[in-house]
Every structure is written in C-alpha cells, then in structure tokens.
Amino acid sequence: MVGIAVLGAGRIGKIHAANVAASSKATLIAVADPFAEVVEPVAASHGAEAMTDCMAAIARPDVDAVVIGTPTDTHVGFLLKAVELGKAVLCEKPIDLDMTESESAAAEIERVGGRVMLAFNRRFDSTFAEMRRAIDAGRIGEVRQVIISSRDPGMPPASYVKSSGGIFRDMTIHDLDMARWLLGEEPVLVTAIGARLIDPTLSDYDDYDTAMVLLQTESGRQAHINNCREAVYGYDQRVEVLGATGMLTQDNLRPTTMRFTNAEFTDAREPLLNFFLERYTQAYRAEMEAFIDAVAGGKSMPTSVRDGVQALRLAECAVESARTGRAVSV
Numbered sequence: 001m002v003g004i005a006v007l008g009a010g011r012i013g014k015i016h017a018a019n020v021a022a023s024s025k026a027t028l029i030a031v032a033d034p035f036a037e038v039v040e041p042v043a044a045s046h047g048a049e050a051m052t053d054c055m056a057a058i059a060r061p062d063v064d065a066v067v068i069g070t071p072t073d074t075h076v077g078f079l080l081k082a083v084e085l086g087k088a089v090l091c092e093k094p095i096d097l098d099m100t101e102s103e104s105a106a107a108e109i110e111r112v113g114g115r116v117m118l119a120f121n122r123r124f125d126s127t128f129a130e131m132r133r134a135i136d137a138g139r140i141g142e143v144r145q146v147i148i149s150s151r152d153p154g155m156p157p158a159s160y161v162k163s164s165g166g167i168f169r170d171m172t173i174h175d176l177d178m179a180r181w182l183l184g185e186e187p188v189l190v191t192a193i194g195a196r197l198i199d200p201t202l203s204d205y206d207d208y209d210t211a212m213v214l215l216q217t218e219s220g221r222q223a224h225i226n227n228c229r230e231a232v233y234g235y236d237q238r239v240e241v242l243g244a245t246g247m248l249t250q251d252n253l254r255p256t257t258m259r260f261t262n263a264e265f266t267d268a269r270e271p272l273l274n275f276f277l278e279r280y281t282q283a284y285r286a287e288m289e290a291f292i293d294a295v296a297g298g299k300s301m302p303t304s305v306r307d308g309v310q311a312l313r314l315a316e317c318a319v320e321s322a323r324t325g326r327a328v329s330v
C-alpha cells in the first residue's frame with residue numbers, strides 16, 4: 001500500500017483525497033491545509049488525519065507520496081521539499097506561473113532524480129486516451145491537424161481571474177498539453193489572439209476571456225485551440241484529430257443519452273455535464289490510479305515535470321503572440 005498525503009483541501013484536493021481513499025493500492029494517511037475548518041471535514045470523511053502544516057505532512061515517515069493540490073504559488077516549495085525527502089509527487093498544473101521558476105524547479109527535480117507526475121488529467125479521460133491509442137495503432141495514419149474546443153460554462157470570480165496568471169497559463173495550458181500529446185511532436189511556432197468579449201475589465205490584468213491559438217510543429221503538423229470563459233450551453237470539451245487516412249472525433253458528455261422529440265424539438269438532449277469536476281470525474285480517478293501504479297511498481301511516471309514546463313512555455317509564447325500580434329517561435 002502506498003501511503004499518500006494530499007496537500008490542499010479545496011476543489012481539486014477534495015477530488016484527489018477521495019480518489020486516494022477509494023484506491024485499493026493506497027492509504028490516505030493525511031490531508032493537509034492551513035485552514036483547520038477546511039481540512040478537518042475532508043480528512044474525517046475518509047478516516048485520514050487532518051493536518052494544518054503541509055511541510056510536516058510531507059515529512060511523515062508513513063507518507064511515500066504527496067499530491068499537491070494547493071494554490072499554484074505554493075507548488076514549487078512543496079515539490080522541492082518532497083523530492084528532497086525522496087517522496088513521489090503528483091503535482092497540479094501549472095508548476096508555477098513563472099517560467100524561470102518552473103525551469104529551475106524542473107532542473108532541480110531532475111538533478112536529484114525526483115519522481116514527479118504533472119496532473120494533466122485530460123490525458124486520462126477514457127475517450128481521449130482511446131484517441132491516443134488509435135493514433136498509436138495507425139488507425140488514422142500520420143496526424144495532420146488537431147482541433148480542440150475548450151469552453152467553460154461561465155466566468156470565474158474576479159478574485160480567481162486576478163491571480164490565475166491569465167487565460168493562456170490557467171485554462172489553455174490543459175489544451176496545450178493535449179495538443180502536444182495528440183500531435184506527437186513539439187510545436188515550434190505559436191500564434192495567438194485574445195479578446196474581451198465578456199468582461200472588458202480584464203484589460204486591468206492584461207487578460208482575455210476569449211482566445212484562439214494556432215500551433216505548428218517542425219514537420220508542419222498543426223493544432224488549433226479555441227477557448228472561451230463562457231459558453232451558455234455548458235462546459236464544452238471537444239477534440240478532433242485529422243490524419244492521412246482518417247479522422248477521430250468524440251462527443252461532449254451528458255448525464256444520460258436520452259433524446260426528447262415533440263412538436264417543437266427533435267432530438268433535444270440534456271445539458272452537458274456542468275464543469276470540470278463532473279466532466280472529468282473518471283479522468284481524475286484514472287490519473288490517480290496511474291500515479292499510484294507508477295509509485296507502487298517503481299515504473300516511470302505517465303507525465304513528467306518537463307510536460308509541465310513545456311505546456312507553460314507554449315502558454316508564454318501565446319501570451320507574447322496575443323500581445324504583439326506576431327507569430328512566436330518556441
């Protein structure tokens with residue numbers, strides 16, 4: 001059994017704690033968060049110890065692995081402490097909002113041989129994983145284009161936006177990782193545009209609510225990502241991959257597959273699953289199982305700290321491209 005401490009008892013920490021607790025190969029030793037009133041109910045619901053000192057949780061001898069689900073600006077400190085103590089880590093994205101800080105953390109982790117997995121949960125969605133397997137099996141031939149539509153149901157609160165690092169580092173980063181993963185090659189050129197069609201005050205933070213990104217790899221493979229912070233019909237997550245001999249597509253998920261037809265509508269369906277916690281429930285569970293399997297079996301991590309650095313690098317290029325109106329070489 002792998003002993004695990006989950007740091008952070010907020011939105012994502014709660015999901016990770018539940019998935020560790022549900023695993024037959026791991027024990028949730030502790031949940032840590034500086035706010036006792038936040039962490040106590042989460043830990044108690046899984047029979048784990050509640051701690052208010054994250055560093056102390058990392059250092060526990062019964063903790064083999066750490067899951068970092070705390071605010072982004074705390075990730076690097078916990079990451080480096082955990083690898084220094086020889087603990088495996090599943091770290092939420094992004095590593096940090098600063099490229100230099102992320103680079104130097106990655107270099108230090110590699111120097112000490114730290115075992116770190118970056119939490120790019122979408123790779124573990126059963127449909128997206130099947131798409132990757134179909135590409136690997138040669139079912140659509142050489143990949144030519146990847147098209148990703150990723151739209152949130154509504155604007156996050158202003159307080160979140162302010163410290164998020166902007167749409168490209170906060171939201172597009174998932175899609176940039178997906179694009180790298182599905183293209184199978186590193187993008188070398190990034191073009192991005194951004195607009196404030198929902199909230200003009202985002203100009204106060206140099207941020208956008210609506211954005212498009214184009215990527216191109218050395219061999220010419222292309223990806224197009226489109227993001228919007230508000231889609232009135234719900235959380236929209238669609239991916240299309242065009243290859244030389246075929247195409248892969250998938251559907252958004254709904255609570256059921258029922259269709260309703262009457263005199264006014266044909267084939268009306270239920271709304272899309274609300275947001276990421278509902279849409280990616282299975283992916284978060286599979287991500288945790290993959291992490292636990294890698295730790296228990298001494299296998300290589302399914303994603304690495306370098307994946308985190310590379311996705312952030314592409315996000316930085318998108319920020320620059322949107323600001324300057326020029327294509328940016330990676």
Ligand SMILES: NC(=O)c1ccc[n+]([C@@H]2O[C@H](COP(=O)([O-])OP(=O)(O)OC[C@H]3O[C@@H](n4cnc5c(N)ncnc54)[C@H](O)[C@@H]3O)[C@@H](O)[C@H]2O)c1
Pocket residue numbers: 007008009010011012013032033034035038054069070071072074092093094119120121276
């Ligand atoms: N992979 C995904 O789909 C996904 C989804 C959401 C969030 N995230 C990432 O997870 C991280 C947390 O996001 P969230 O939405 O759960 O945030 P949140 O605000 O809901 O939760 C963060 C928790 O961290 C605690 N905290 C605050 N300061 C702390 C400190 N100094 N040390 C330790 N803990 C502290 C807070 O009390 C809170 O309970 C972020 O890095 C975010 O980018 C990833």
